[in-house]
Amino acid sequence: MHPRNLHKNGYPMDALCQSFPALKPFVVRAKSGNASIDFTNPNAVKMLNTALLLHYYQLQYWDIPDGYLCPPVPGRADYIHGIADLLKLSERSDETIRGLDVGVGANAIYPIIGATTYNWTFVGSDVDDKSIKNAKAIASKNRALANKFSVRKQADSTCIFNGVIKSDGRFTFTMCNPPFHKSASEALAGTRRKTSNLARNKQKRGSGNQAPVKNANLNFAGQANELWCEGGELAFIQRMIKESVDVKDNVEWFTCLVSKSAHLKPIKTSINYYQAAQCKVVEMGQGSKVSRFVAWKF
Known part of the structure; x- marks a missing residue:
């Protein structure tokens, strides 16, 4: 994991249970003797996430509706830290950094980590009304997110940036965990x-x-718009690249997670086709899993 990732040394279950006692009934003893949870139990995973967010990220409240995506916090934190490293290329103070989370979801995980870790401000966009309502509740019920996080509805599900980024809006970066599957x-x-x-x-x-x-x-919960779209991940990212041309004067860095390394070559081809000035691939690792995000700017 990233050296600044607060979760790189595992889960301190005793401390997490003190911060969020509701986790305690879900703690089990693994064969190694270490305290853990049953990761096949969705309620246990949700309780662990809640404990992590309350313990490490100064939240007083976090919840998601049944059936909505419950993200793994450590991996999501690595994306935020990777963007922070990317932004070191720019001469900015943290207070001036503003991010757009495309598909913020009901969990609002990226704005939570980015706002509490780096003091960034965020706009989150989504097409799903229930996700928007829940993300707004998270924003309003946590002091650490006050004046740091707002949510916008993407009224046109065929668009990504258009309709969300206003003509006078400015963002230091955009980020996205795109739908992975094709159906x-x-x-x-x-x-x-x-x-x-x-x-x-x-x-x-x-x-x-x-x-x-x-x-x-x-x-493993997740709504349709969170899990799949026509053409899958590659088609979604290529559509994002095409739309980024329309708002290139409003955004410094565009970024997006890429799950399949095989998609990198066609993604780079698309970025070059639209004449971006820079393109970077930032590798991330969580244990044996390797992930990455692509970043481009005009």
């Missing part, structure tokens, strides 16, 4: 694979019986 059936199949892998790992650790894969859609 609902592909998203469900991916979720089932993930659940099955976690269940096998759980059995190896000796922390319980294997969870039934048939409940995969319950274990």
Whole structure:
């Protein structure tokens, strides 16, 4: 993980339970003897997320509706720290940095980490009314986010920046965790694979019986707009690159997560086609998992 990631040394379960006592019933003892949770249990994952956000990021309140994406906090924090490193190329104080989180979701995870860690301000956009309502509730119920985070509705689901970035609006950066899958059936199949892998790992650790894969859609939540779009990740990012030309005078750096390394070549081709002045790929690692985000500017 990034050296500034607060979660690089694991989860201090005792301290987390003190910050959020509701986590305590979900703590289990792994085969190694370390305290952990059952990551195939969606309620346990949600409780862990809440504890992390209250313990590390000065929140008093965090919640998401049933069926909405519950993000892994450590990996999300790495994206924020990677952007912070990118912005060191610019002579700016943290107080002047303003970010746009495209697809902020009900969880509002990126504005939470960015505002409390670096004192940045954020606008979050989304097409989903329930996500917008929940993100606004998170913004209004936490002192650390006061005057730091606002939410805008993207009224046209075919657009990414258009309609959200106003003609006089200025952003230091944009960020996005794009829909990964090409269809609902592909998203469900991916979720089932993930659940099955976690269940096998759980059995190896000796922390319980294997969870039934048939409940995969319950274990890893997410609305359709969070999980899939026509053409999948690559088509979404290429559409984002095309739209970025229209708002190039309003944004210093455009960034987006890229899950598949095979997508990098066509993404770079698109960025070059639209004559961006710079293009960077920032690698990130969480354990054996490697991820990255692409960044470009005009």
